[in-house]
Amino acid sequence: MFDIEAILNAIAPELLLAAAGLLGVTIGALFGDRFNASSFKLGAGILFVSAALAAFYWDGGRAFDGLVETSSFANFAKVVSFASAGIALLMAEGFLRRHDTMRYEYSLLMIFAALGMGVILSSSNFMTLYLGVEMLSLSSYVLASFHRDSPRSAEAGLKYFVLGALASGLLLYGISLVYGFAGGTSYEAVADAEASLGFMFGMVLMITGLAFKVSAAPMHVWTPDVYEGAPSPVVAFFATAPKMASMVVFAIIMFTAFPQAIAFENWQLIVGIIAAASMLVGAFGALPQANLKRLLGYSSIANMGYALVAVAAGVQYGVGALLIFMTAYVIASLGLFGGVLSMRREGGMVENIDELAGLIRRQPGLATALTVLLVSVSGFPLAFGFLGKLAVLEAGWNAGLMPLIIILIISSVIAMYYYLRIVKIMWFDEQAEDFEPVDGWVTATVYLSAIASVLLLIFVSPFSELAANTAASLIS
């Protein structure tokens, strides 16, 4: 029979999310539009409780004959992903109300997307993984086109869907090849298999599919378009929670399913190349951008490149660095998209960087907070992002990835240029018109993430210990 305790240890938050999602569908069917207003805060509450559950069952466990296995590494990612999804949901409410699209389906899709993230993080079998990936992806496609009357949003959803389906196909094809050569779909069975040529083929195809999910170059082309077209709160979600989850899953798969010496050599090289390409594409691609959302899209590509350096460093060095880096990135990104959501004028959203001109004169608090967040996401000292980049550099050094370190340094300087350009527009330029006030959740997110970015720089000790312990538990 079922071992309830083991199941709870492994997937307690997912059970809650699944139950809440299904219940939500039922309530929605019964009450219709009357459920719209309350669904957002309820949904966010459930996401926060899931994050708390993941923290409560920190050590994780194994259930369903090894179909799911949760480590503290995965739980770390779950806490951050669920919490940031909850914040993204809270930020969405006011935006959607103004656009007259505040519907309960939005909250439900977020919950199902979070469920997908939980499943991929807990999976220890490629079948489970694929289910989770599809659940996350399908919810994301719908979210991207949530403004169904807007051609841009529909275009974003369609692009995301077509390319995403292709990537899922590649992933699935890779899984089938690996299954064929390894004789099993569990990570353990794959890890025990001999790394033959066909096996490698499957592995490479899987990396390709996963690279799409984390929007790493050269599978990044969807990112700027989707970021630009999709509704801003949806992008705030895309840029944070799924990135954290997918990146950690990427690492888990590489570390646990492909630890063979030959496989490691090969995937380290491939991941290294992807990392280098992402850093460069992110750095150069953002330079000519005038649209803030597109620019942040390229910025996220570059940041995924930095994170992949930690993955390429391997299980021994990369785990702690990946967690610190991604957490810093998620915190800063939430705040930056809060900034994007604050750019509202005469009833419509504005997205050009130039609209921020002279913000320091009109809203000094907002401008200062955004400056701190840009500093953090650029990895400059003074904010938490610096420690993330420091950790990645450390991991890269330890693993002897010299070329990647040099590319990281050069692309950081180039990236600094476009972050500075935003700072320059906010601080130096003549002021544009005022923004309309936005709802409290957005403002609170911007300020709190800026404050968190600074405080975590100073009081990072417990956090880095946690990351180090997580890393240690994974190695043993």
Next chain:
Amino acid sequence: MDFPILSAVTFTPLAGAILILLVKMLTGAQTRPDGSEDERVMYAGLMFSVGTFAISIFMFFSYDLNGTGYQLIEQVDWFSGIQYKMGVDGMSLLLILLTTLLTPIALIASIGSIKHRLTEYVVSFLVLETFMIGVFCALDLVVFYVFFEAGLIPMFIIIGVWGGVDRIYASFKFFLYTLLGSLFMLAAVVYMYLTAGTSDVVQLEQFEFAKSAQTWLWLAFFASFAVKLPMWPVHTWLPDAHVQAPTAGSVILAGILLKMGGYGFLRFSLPMFPDASVLFQPFVFTISVIAIVYASLVAWRQTDMKKLIAYSSVAHMGFVTLGIFSFTEIGVQGAVFQMLSHGLISGALFLIVGVVYDRMHTREISAYGGLVHRMPIYATLFMLFTMANVGLPGTSGFVGEILTMVGAFQANTWAAAGAALGVIFSAVYMLTLYRRTVFGQITNPDLESIEDVNIKEMICIIPLAFGTILLGILPNLIFDITRESSLHALAQMAGG
């Protein structure tokens, strides 16, 4: 635990900045319709920077001049073995004093000449002061790096908001140039932390890095410090930054930010990578001499007063590197002295240019001439600092130059000879500048009604003049304090 005096000095300006911002936020925007702002914020900022100066005086007296090693140490765990560790020796003690002295002077000089966005201005300066002091206090590589880099942001804003016509270009160039150098240092810092297992400066000084590693580490640190100092050929950001920056920004830039490069060489490169330092001595000598001669010649041809002084700074920093890499006690002592003295002299020279710029709004040398007829006090002060910059005996400029040259002479005669050429050139360009602006007949009709230096400007310049002469006559005041740290910087060299 004793009162954390170093943290108090470091963070008092930051606390002031936060307080000013809070007051501003709570009382609402006070910007008047014409864009001007209440000047009281300037005085509030000044109060905090003067307070910092007072605390730093107190710090000076808490420091035991006869003691050895780093003093006033503060230590708190930060994360994974990296500590927030502060401490000073003679050299950093004096550089902190220079910082806390120049910041209030820069703020006083700005009263009246900066007219818009005063709050941000004051806050930027106070934040910058915190980071500058932090650089000189930090005894942990990572903490040092954080302060070292962080200072770029406020300086970027100071140049970009209150600068001249091409301020945006200059601010970006300043920032990105320095950042590229620093990131290589960051990579080196990570390597050192991983190899030695600590980022504590004191322990790293004892740690012996392999010779091959030292070469790379030295180059990475050099990339950062050479840009900051700046050394030829990576000096090109400096003239742009200086010309575009407001007067007070130039004072801080020339007075303190440039010194971080020299400080870095003495604190890190020499003690931690002694073998590599010896290896690269001819290289450093070569580019130092090129810097001295080339920058002096370029300075001679300038038509913009600030640019001329900027190039003269490049030349004078060449003496600093020459002294440091002579690896002799006298050379290093001279280099430290030259840094302090140049901080006073170049700061004063930029203030002096600022005086006429505020009145005439041009820095073109050809727009001036005959100032002595209308501004006798100004002409006197200008003369003093011209002579100090040339290195006239009796001023602090002389002591620094002669000692670094003596040090360099012991190591390499040709280098000293090249540097001596620079001294001659410095007389040429400084005297030319002085003659063309101060002497002669008044040709520009706008100059007929120009007023002499006022009280505010005197308050700024007189202390620097006093310091320049005092150090010129009694250089031992400095040497007694810095001897210990100069020898300390060389200790590994002698052993290796």
